[in-house]
Amino acid sequence: xxxxxxxxxxxxxxxxxxxxxxxxxxxxxxxxxxxxxxxxxxxxxxxxxxxxxxxxxxxxxxxxxxxxxxxxxxxxxxxxxxxxxxxxxxxxxxxxxxxxxxxxxxxxxxxxxxxxxxxxxxxxxxxxxxxxxxxxxxxxxxxxxxxxxxxxxxxxxxxxxxxxxxxxxxxxxxxxxxxxxxxxxxxxxxxxxxxxxxxxxxxxxxxxxxxxxxxxxxxxxxxxxxxxxxxxxxxxxxxxxxxxxxxxxxxxxxxxxxxxxxxxxxxxxxxxxxxxxxxxxxxxxxxxxxxxxxxxxxxxxxxxxxxxxxxxxxxxxxxxxxxxxxxxxx
Numbered sequence: 001x002x003x004x005x006x007x008x009x010x011x012x013x014x015x016x017x018x019x020x021x022x023x024x025x026x027x028x029x030x031x032x033x034x035x036x037x038x039x040x041x042x043x044x045x046x047x048x049x050x051x052x053x054x055x056x057x058x059x060x061x062x063x064x065x066x067x068x069x070x071x072x073x074x075x076x077x078x079x080x081x082x083x084x085x086x087x088x089x090x091x092x093x094x095x096x097x098x099x100x101x102x103x104x105x106x107x108x109x110x111x112x113x114x115x116x117x118x119x120x121x122x123x124x125x126x127x128x129x130x131x132x133x134x135x136x137x138x139x140x141x142x143x144x145x146x147x148x149x150x151x152x153x154x155x156x157x158x159x160x161x162x163x164x165x166x167x168x169x170x171x172x173x174x175x176x177x178x179x180x181x182x183x184x185x186x187x188x189x190x191x192x193x194x195x196x197x198x199x200x201x202x203x204x205x206x207x208x209x210x211x212x213x214x215x216x217x218x219x220x221x222x223x224x225x226x227x228x229x230x231x232x233x234x235x236x237x238x239x240x241x242x243x244x245x246x247x248x249x250x251x252x253x254x255x256x257x258x259x260x261x262x263x264x265x266x267x268x269x270x271x272x273x274x275x276x277x278x279x280x281x282x283x284x285x286x287x288x289x290x291x292x293x294x295x296x297x298x299x300x301x302x303x304x305x306x307x308x309x310x311x312x313x314x315x316x317x318x319x320x321x322x323x324x325x326x327x328x329x330x
Contacts, residue, residue, distance in 0.1 A: 030065040031273070035263070036077045036089040037068050038154075039182040041210075043202040043294045044090040044261065045070060047121055050291035051263070054284040055277065062276040072181075073154030075105060077264075082112060087269055088277075092124060092155035092200060093260040093307030094236040100310045105158045114266045116313035118278055119303040122202045122294050125240045125258040126159065128220035129211055130196035131189060132249075139222045143169065146176035148185050148197035155259075156200040166233060186211035196220070202261065202294030204246045212247040219247065221254045230257055236309065260307025267313075274315025282319065300325050 035052060038044030045068065052066035059065055069086065071077050077089035078099045091099075098104040102111035130136035134145060149164075150156035157179065164170075171177055180188055185197040189211050199207060211217050219242060222230070231237055240258030244251045265274065281288065282300055289295045304312075304320045305328045312320075312327065320327055 030059055030063050033064055033066045033088060033273070033277075034086045035066065035068045036071045036080045036086045038071055038073050038077075038090065039207075040070060041183040041206045043122070043124075043205065043292055044073075046292045047261065047288075047295060048090055050288045050295070051277075051281055053291075054280050054287060058280055062280070064273065064276060071153070072151050073157070075155065075158050076153035078106070078112070079109075079153075081115070081264065081266055082109065084266075084268070088118075088263060088265050090121075091262055091264050092159075093120065093262050093309060094234070095155050095158060095259075096262055096264060096307075097236050097309040098158075104162060112266075114268070115310040116265050116267055116269070116274075116316075117308040117310050118263045118265060118274060118313055118316045119281065120260040120262045120306045120308055121298070121303065122261055123238075123240055123258050123306075124155075124200050124202050124261050125242050125254075126156070126222075126237075126256050127199045127201060127203075127205075127208065127242065127254075128196055128256075129189065129199070129208055129217050130220050131192070132216040132218050134195035136196050136218075136220055138220060139226055140167075141220075142196060143173050145174065145195040146178075146193070147174055148178040148180050148188065148194050150198060150200075151179050151181045154182070154200075156198050159200060159259075160198050162234075163230070166230070182207050186214060189217065190215035200259065202292070203242050204293050209247055212249055216249060219250045219254045222256050224255070227255060227257060262307055264310070265313060269313065269315070271313070271315040271318065274313040275318050276315075278316045278319040282323070 035048040037048035048068040052068055055064050055066040074092040074095040077091050080086045081089050099106050099112045100115050149160040186207050188194050237257040240256055242254040244253045285298045304325050
């Protein structure tokens with residue numbers, strides 16, 4: 001009900017602006033929007049902040065006020081959308097698909113047919129970072145090592161559990177499986193509490209840079225045949241390369257798989273609000289790119305299509321059609 005009242009307020013505001021009703025008849029107040037993001041050390045938080053900054057700069061044009069909140073990650077963000085705690089959230093594209101279909105980690109909670117996409121942002125790579133003395137040269141070398149699979153509620157935690165099932169790995173295959181928050185993993189690695197951690201993230205990434213700068217570490221590639229098998233079994237993933245030279249001691253390109261970071265909402269968000277969010281973002285891509293290196297090279301056609309496995313919101317469709325941006329799902 002809270003979201004319904006927010007959306008009703010927004011609709012009344014636009015009626016007043018459209019038909020010239022005076023402020024004395026209806027006092028138009030900014031509508032508050034919150035984007036649930038991720039940890040401060042990740043990319044979701046600055047990306048969400050950049051979107052909000054552009055909305056807040058042009059607040060007089062659309063009467064939308066935006067703020068961000070931190071979160072354990074994609075799975076937790078889906079639950080926030082389900083519980084109507086926030087109207088907007090950044091979510092991995094594979095987690096988006098699982099929630100929409102009620103599969104994998106969402107079997108118990110059920111499908112979320114109400115999910116709607118506004119746009120995708122950037123590719124996120126499944127990243128393994130290991131101590132150089134751990135003798136971990138490929139994915140299969142994780143067996144028998146002390147690993148961190150990401151905090152509960154994060155996208156990497158869900159993806160790693162799925163991957164472990166596919167590879168027939170059991171918890172007893174590892175002396176330690178920890179579930180640290182994103183900003184704790186680098187310290188644990190360099191303190192020799194774990195041999196490796198996994199992270200699904202855009203690159204360059206602050207937590208991974210902290211680890212590579214603080215101790216001798218290496219990014220671990222996935223062998224071609226193993227990568228081929230993962231991609232064949234999980235079409236929600238795509239082949240991704242982490243460029244060499246981004247981190248100290250890691251000069252070679254790393255082959256892995258990845259997903260897309262996507263901005264989601266639900267069908268309760270009114271069309272005009274969704275349209276203004278997309279419009280403001282697309283008109284300020286250069287400013288958005290400056291907010292984090294992972295956001296470089298944003299293209300509207302990719303943002304309208306890449307990794308979007310739930311229906312586009314009507315407000316997003318309206319904007320993309322107005323600007324002749326091809327939509328693959330239509």
